[in-house]
Amino acid sequence: MQILFQFIAGKLALLTFFSAVIAYFYPPVFLIFKDYFLWFFAATMFAIGLVLEPRDIRTESRQPLRIFKGVLSQFTVMPLLAFLVAQYGGFSPAVAIGFIIVGSAPGAMASNVIVYLAGGAVAYSVALTSVATLLSPLLTPLLVKWLGGAILPVAFWPMMQTILLTVFIPLAAGVALQSVMPAFTRRAQRFAPGVSALAIIIICSYAVAANQQRIADMGAMILLAVIGINLLGYAIGWGLGRLYGFSLSHRITLMIELGMQNAGMGVALALAHFPAEAALPGALFAVWCILTAASASSWFQYYQRRHLTAVE
Numbered sequence: 001m002q003i004l005f006q007f008i009a010g011k012l013a014l015l016t017f018f019s020a021v022i023a024y025f026y027p028p029v030f031l032i033f034k035d036y037f038l039w040f041f042a043a044t045m046f047a048i049g050l051v052l053e054p055r056d057i058r059t060e061s062r063q064p065l066r067i068f069k070g071v072l073s074q075f076t077v078m079p080l081l082a083f084l085v086a087q088y089g090g091f092s093p094a095v096a097i098g099f100i101i102v103g104s105a106p107g108a109m110a111s112n113v114i115v116y117l118a119g120g121a122v123a124y125s126v127a128l129t130s131v132a133t134l135l136s137p138l139l140t141p142l143l144v145k146w147l148g149g150a151i152l153p154v155a156f157w158p159m160m161q162t163i164l165l166t167v168f169i170p171l172a173a174g175v176a177l178q179s180v181m182p183a184f185t186r187r188a189q190r191f192a193p194g195v196s197a198l199a200i201i202i203i204c205s206y207a208v209a210a211n212q213q214r215i216a217d218m219g220a221m222i223l224l225a226v227i228g229i230n231l232l233g234y235a236i237g238w239g240l241g242r243l244y245g246f247s248l249s250h251r252i253t254l255m256i257e258l259g260m261q262n263a264g265m266g267v268a269l270a271l272a273h274f275p276a277e278a279a280l281p282g283a284l285f286a287v288w289c290i291l292t293a294a295s296a297s298s299w300f301q302y303y304q305r306r307h308l309t310a311v312e
Helices: 002-010 012-025 037-051 054-060 064-087 091-103 111-118 122-148 156-180 182-188 192-210 211-244 248-259 265-271 276-311
Strands: none
Touching: 002 192, 012 211, 037 054, 037 192, 037 265, 037 276, 054 122, 064 091, 064 122, 064 211, 064 248, 091 122, 091 211, 091 265, 091 276, 111 122, 111 211, 111 248, 111 276, 122 182, 122 248, 156 182, 156 265, 182 276, 192 211, 192 265, 192 276, 211 248, 211 276, 248 276, 265 276
């Protein structure tokens, strides 16, 4: 069983892509999860809480200004990019609000793994995603209401309640369990990455299945918008890292944190509070950003190996 979950975690990009393809060509496989997607997302946050190392946060907390710059960039750059994309007249109101939800979400927890593989500053990545996730019950609904309220009615408090129940409480429970049941936690940590990966695969595949016809009708334009937000997020993150005077490892981290959004949260919120097609941008973003981030990590590994060889 452990080997299976390790395989799922290690092949997240590939499995997300193939599951999305299956969901598109045969939706019934994933439509059975309609009533459970919030539970799956809560499971991902609980699993993250089990492996989150408090000492990593304490290490980076000695540089609060650096964390502030990263979180500020996260909650300004990506929401504004998504807002600009949402102005395209060819998108329905639900799809437009879906982009704003994705842009207003915190960084993806999967970014911690990508940063590690890319040779970035892992503790900084953990600090950014943790702080942004803890702030998300307030900031994400606030940004969605502010930027998207003119597109569709946005219920701030129900959305905040959803994030508290599916993000904050499961995450806190996972962290608390580390001190209450350390032996159990050590065993559970072996499965946590795989559980998170499997839940994200199911959530995103369900969103694709629920929007199969909409993807066929207008998927190309939505995908182009997703690609634009993702690549601009990477580029702006890298540029801001240079502007802030960050080291190479911290520039890599900020780039990945901005380019990768917690699209799983975006999909869950969209499905819970808006028409099903609002989940389409998040589902496509989840698949695309995992593919590009995995490719970026491979390139940075190659770059740093070549740089070290040149130095030696």
